[in-house]
Amino acid sequence: MLTDRRHCSLNSGWIATAAMPPRNDVTASTLKGIKPKGPWRSSQVVRLIKVVFVLLATLTSSQVLARDELNLYNWNNYISDETVSRFEQSCRCKLVQDYYSDNEEMLAKLAAGASGYDLIVPTGNAVESLIKSKQLRPINKLLLPNLRNIDPAYLNTAFDPGNRYSVPYAYTITLIGYNAEKMHELGLPTDTWAVVFEPKYLKKLKGRVTVLDSQRELMSAALKYLGYSVNDTDEAHWRRARDLIIRAKPYWAAFNASSYIKELTIGNIWLAHGYSNDMFQAQMDAKHAGRPFNIAYATPKEGAVLALDSMVLHKTGPRPDLAHRFINFMLEGKNSAELTNLIGSGNPNRDAMQYIDPAIAANKAVFLTPDIQRRLEMLKDLDRNQRRVLSRMWTEIKVR
Amino acid sequence: MNKEKLTRWLVSGPPFLFMVVFFVLPALIMVVASFRFPGEHGGLAPMFENSSWQFTLETYQFFFSDFIYTEIFLKSFLIAGLTTVICIAMAYPVALLITRVPKRFRDVMILLVVLPFASNFLIRVYAWMIILGPQSAFSVAINSVVTAFGFEPVPLLFSPFAVIVGMVYVHLPFMVLPLYTNLEKHDPILLDAAQDLGANAWRRFWKVTWPLSLPGVYAGSALVFIPVLGMFAVPDILGGTGDILIGNLIKEQFLGTRDWPFGSTLSIMLTLAVLAIAALAMRFSRKSLSYA
Amino acid sequence: MWFAALLVYLFLYLPLTVVVIYSFNDSRLNAEWVGFTWRWYEVLFQDEEMIQAAVNSILIALGASLIATMLGTMAGIAMHRYKLKALPFLVITPVAMPEILLGVSLLLFFIQVLHLTLGLLSVLIAHITFCVGFVAIVIRARLAGMDESIFEAARDLGATPWQTFRLVTLPLIMPAVIAGALMSFTLSIDDFVITFFTAGVGVSTLPLQIYSMIKIAVTPEVNAVSTLLMLLTLGMILLAARFDKTVLRGETR
Numbered sequence: 001m002l003t004d005r006r007h008c009s010l011n012s013g014w015i016a017t018a019a020m021p022p023r024n025d026v027t028a029s030t031l032k033g034i035k036p037k038g039p040w041r042s043s044q045v046v047r048l049i050k051v052v053f054v055l056l057a058t059l060t061s062s063q064v065l066a067r068d069e070l071n072l073y074n075w076n077n078y079i080s081d082e083t084v085s086r087f088e089q090s091c092r093c094k095l096v097q098d099y100y101s102d103n104e105e106m107l108a109k110l111a112a113g114a115s116g117y118d119l120i121v122p123t124g125n126a127v128e129s130l131i132k133s134k135q136l137r138p139i140n141k142l143l144l145p146n147l148r149n150i151d152p153a154y155l156n157t158a159f160d161p162g163n164r165y166s167v168p169y170a171y172t173i174t175l176i177g178y179n180a181e182k183m184h185e186l187g188l189p190t191d192t193w194a195v196v197f198e199p200k201y202l203k204k205l206k207g208r209v210t211v212l213d214s215q216r217e218l219m220s221a222a223l224k225y226l227g228y229s230v231n232d233t234d235e236a237h238w239r240r241a242r243d244l245i246i247r248a249k250p251y252w253a254a255f256n257a258s259s260y261i262k263e264l265t266i267g268n269i270w271l272a273h274g275y276s277n278d279m280f281q282a283q284m285d286a287k288h289a290g291r292p293f294n295i296a297y298a299t300p301k302e303g304a305v306l307a308l309d310s311m312v313l314h315k316t317g318p319r320p321d322l323a324h325r326f327i328n329f330m331l332e333g334k335n336s337a338e339l340t341n342l343i344g345s346g347n348p349n350r351d352a353m354q355y356i357d358p359a360i361a362a363n364k365a366v367f368l369t370p371d372i373q374r375r376l377e378m379l380k381d382l383d384r385n386q387r388r389v390l391s392r393m394w395t396e397i398k399v400r
Numbered sequence: 401m402n403k404e405k406l407t408r409w410l411v412s413g414p415p416f417l418f419m420v421v422f423f424v425l426p427a428l429i430m431v432v433a434s435f436r437f438p439g440e441h442g443g444l445a446p447m448f449e450n451s452s453w454q455f456t457l458e459t460y461q462f463f464f465s466d467f468i469y470t471e472i473f474l475k476s477f478l479i480a481g482l483t484t485v486i487c488i489a490m491a492y493p494v495a496l497l498i499t500r501v502p503k504r505f506r507d508v509m510i511l512l513v514v515l516p517f518a519s520n521f522l523i524r525v526y527a528w529m530i531i532l533g534p535q536s537a538f539s540v541a542i543n544s545v546v547t548a549f550g551f552e553p554v555p556l557l558f559s560p561f562a563v564i565v566g567m568v569y570v571h572l573p574f575m576v577l578p579l580y581t582n583l584e585k586h587d588p589i590l591l592d593a594a595q596d597l598g599a600n601a602w603r604r605f606w607k608v609t610w611p612l613s614l615p616g617v618y619a620g621s622a623l624v625f626i627p628v629l630g631m632f633a634v635p636d637i638l639g640g641t642g643d644i645l646i647g648n649l650i651k652e653q654f655l656g657t658r659d660w661p662f663g664s665t666l667s668i669m670l671t672l673a674v675l676a677i678a679a680l681a682m683r684f685s686r687k688s689l690s691y692a
Numbered sequence: 693m694w695f696a697a698l699l700v701y702l703f704l705y706l707p708l709t710v711v712v713i714y715s716f717n718d719s720r721l722n723a724e725w726v727g728f729t730w731r732w733y734e735v736l737f738q739d740e741e742m743i744q745a746a747v748n749s750i751l752i753a754l755g756a757s758l759i760a761t762m763l764g765t766m767a768g769i770a771m772h773r774y775k776l777k778a779l780p781f782l783v784i785t786p787v788a789m790p791e792i793l794l795g796v797s798l799l800l801f802f803i804q805v806l807h808l809t810l811g812l813l814s815v816l817i818a819h820i821t822f823c824v825g826f827v828a829i830v831i832r833a834r835l836a837g838m839d840e841s842i843f844e845a846a847r848d849l850g851a852t853p854w855q856t857f858r859l860v861t862l863p864l865i866m867p868a869v870i871a872g873a874l875m876s877f878t879l880s881i882d883d884f885v886i887t888f889f890t891a892g893v894g895v896s897t898l899p900l901q902i903y904s905m906i907k908i909a910v911t912p913e914v915n916a917v918s919t920l921l922m923l924l925t926l927g928m929i930l931l932a933a934r935f936d937k938t939v940l941r942g943e944t945r
Contacts, residue, residue, distance in 0.1 A: 391652075392466055396468050418820070423782060516704045520918065522899055573704075627791075660800065
């Protein structure tokens with residue numbers, strides 16, 4: 001499925017993946033006047049400089065040549081190759097993808113001037129942030145006849161009332177995934193955050209646990225375990241969460257946002273804090289590889305974070321027309337269902353129900369029963385002072 | 401006369417202008433940025449908003465509000481200091497060797513020291529990832545000794561040890577060259593005189609060579625200490641989650657948290673530290689010159 | 693003591709040798725030697741992102757070394773001839789200070805003031821900024837070691853400053869200029885920290901690609917590209933050293 005031929009963006013890196021056409025004209029405007037270098041065959045030197053000019057010009061301009069391309073900035077592992085090729089066939093265009101593994105990473109890159117993305121798939125609080133900083137283009141609902149397929153429960157959210165800018169794509173829950181056989185063998189509970197935070201359980205899992213390298217996600221898990229809301233901004237509560245994390249840290253193998261899927265599948269890691277669709281993939285991978293164990297996943301009883309990811313149009317995107325076509329394509333029940341069937345993400349599309357694999361439909365992490373729904377919360381954006389305090393706590397968590 | 405002045409402006413003008421625009425100006429902007437508020441969604445808040453200038457000391461207050469930031473600064477100084485000392489210890493024999501070798505070999509020997517520099521800095525760091533990795537021959541050998549004594553196997557990679565090894569490896573040539581330049585100028589007569597006066601090899605070194613070489617030592621130390629202070633790639637690749645230094649903090653503020661004012665404040669603090677070290681190095685090398 | 697020095701030399705070369713050797717290792721892991729293969733080099737040359745990054749690296753290095761050499765030569769001559777106070781400071785400090793400070797301040801400048809989208813141009817400017825100083829140092833050192841009388845003679849014979857430059861100065865410092873250009877090229881191709889902050893999203897260079905591979909999925913492909921890059925920069929430095937020996941002494945990267 002999704003192989004490592006497509007390198008993922010990092011939380012800490014500025015790495016391009018698919019070739020992004022540079023938006024600057026580098027050529028003559030940057031190079032100052034030519035000064036022939038003296039009697040050292042000045043004509044030769046002049047010719048050399050001209051060749052360099054031409055080289056620079058052709059190489060940079062060739063990348064700006066208009067192609068029917070749609071630039072999608074999406075989470076890692078959040079769309080399948082099959083879906084991509086079917087879309088490319090239907091629109092006779094090319095889908096160029098770039099990836100992020102964290103909302104913060106995506107927002108940071110956009111804030112630093114990254115441009116040219118037509119479509120982004122941020123989570124609710126990030127959508128809120130993007131709307132407030134006026135980076136989005138409103139969507140034209142007339143171009144989206146399939147919008148009626150979406151379950152109204154997922155529309156008209158607090159972060160985008162009236163859905164002026166966003167269309168639901170999929171949702172995931174941040175929960176715990178685990179090696180079922182190992183956990184049973186060690187007699188450990190699998191329905192609570194305690195197994196991630198309590199030394200008495202962690203003792204048996206030393207070096208076999210990973211948590212997400214995400215400030216909000218890890219703090220949310222700790223806050224939920226302590227009985228607070230994920231949107232609690234009381235600094236005293238945050239300090240308790242921080243201390244809880246610091247206490248558990250020595251038992252964890254790593255803070256990890258992307259490779260935990262592989263580690264779970266191989267059997268190096270027995271318990272991981274991660275996203276439900278990633279856990280689904282680990283489960284499938286383990287089965288296909290014929291491993292002697294099963295990967296299972298569950299939403300802890302104390303509650304967890306629900307991430308509703310939506311498609312939005314960035315205002316610097318060059319092809320809003322193709323973007324709308326993609327959105328409408330993904331709103332078709334069949335395509336939306338393909339997403340769920342292949343990556344195990346939650347599905348807000350009513351029309352998709354009929355196409356979804358019954359085995360997956362039965363999975364409570366994919367389709368929420370009311371009791372689980374009650375425990376879930378969506379993250380709200382923080383203000384700048386809170387972000388600063390959180391950042392300091394994160395530094396403390398990393399260092400202490 | 402006019403032509404002379406014109407030439408002067410023509411020749412010094414363009415580089416001067418370029419550096420002012422792309423070096424001085426950004427530095428000034430960074431200083432100003434450290435006094436601004438962070439933008440609601442990252443970056444910087446506007447300087448003039450709600451009919452008033454938006455400036456504040458809050459980032460500096462924030463820096464001192466919790467010991468953790470000072471702690472990371474201190475840790476960076478410690479690592480830089482350790483790296484410098486180790487570099488001096490390792491560079492000295494090499495520099496001495498090069499001075500004792502017949503002149504025709506010297507350039508080659510220097511070239512040999514500088515050549516590893518030809519490789520990309522990342523490659524040099526990555527090489528240590530391989531050597532210190534848990535499956536490498538080196539790690540296995542060390543750990544078999546360790547476990548033979550009954551201790552738990554020690555992870556060599558992703559530790560402060562790996563960070564220091566990486567820092568030393570990257571900066572060693574910086575120390576060798578200034579040291580050699582200095583040692584080369586020593587008059588061998590001084591050593592002969594010391595020997596005639598009855599001093600043994602150790603005393604000759606300690607009382608003659610070492611004091612004379614101090615300017616070179618200081619120059620090399622500055623060339624090692626300052627870059628190590630600001631480095632983030634080595635801890636990022638070879639260090640564990642807790643081995644963050646100032647450079648990592650700054651990078652995190654600019655590319656992760658998007659708290660640009662605070663990132664600027666950290667950068668200003670780093671700059672002040674660098675200026676202090678540079679000033680110290682200059683003062684000491686001038687002082688020791690007066691002894692020579 | 694010779695033994696200590698020898699150990700240090702060994703310390704310097706062993707890690708790089710390991711990298712090169714393992715680039716031919718027929719195994720995904722950099723652990724044990726399995727067998728000889730060219731496989732990783734094949735993978736390398738089919739890796740589109742890597743090729744794109746290499747192209748970017750070379751383009752930027754060409755542009756940066758060209759402009760930096762011009763500006764640096766002018767700066768070197770100015771520093772030697774006119775004894776200005778400000779210019780040496782401006783030109784040399786970027787070379788001496790921690791790279792992260794330069795990278796971060798340029799990031800701020802590009803985004804806040806110029807509202808420039810980070811890309812090839814921003815990296816180019818950043819590279820020029822730290823290469824200029826290096827070239828200037830080399831040129832100035834070269835000029836300092838020369839006999840002033842030849843310039844006086846030219847002036848006495850009625851040559852204009854431009855003629856003096858073109859017919860006397862330039863040929864004399866040409867080796868230093870070429871050495872400076874080659875070193876700028878190397879510095880630019882090798883640069884990581886400053887490029888990291890000023891590259892933005894759409895542009896990758898070889899060091900950035902290497903970094904990304906080191907952080908995500910280490911395969912011997914990294915060893916392969918490292919070996920090739922090493923050979924390239926080695927060649928350039930040796931070439932530069934043949935033109936001007938002081939290049940080695942002043943090598944600060």
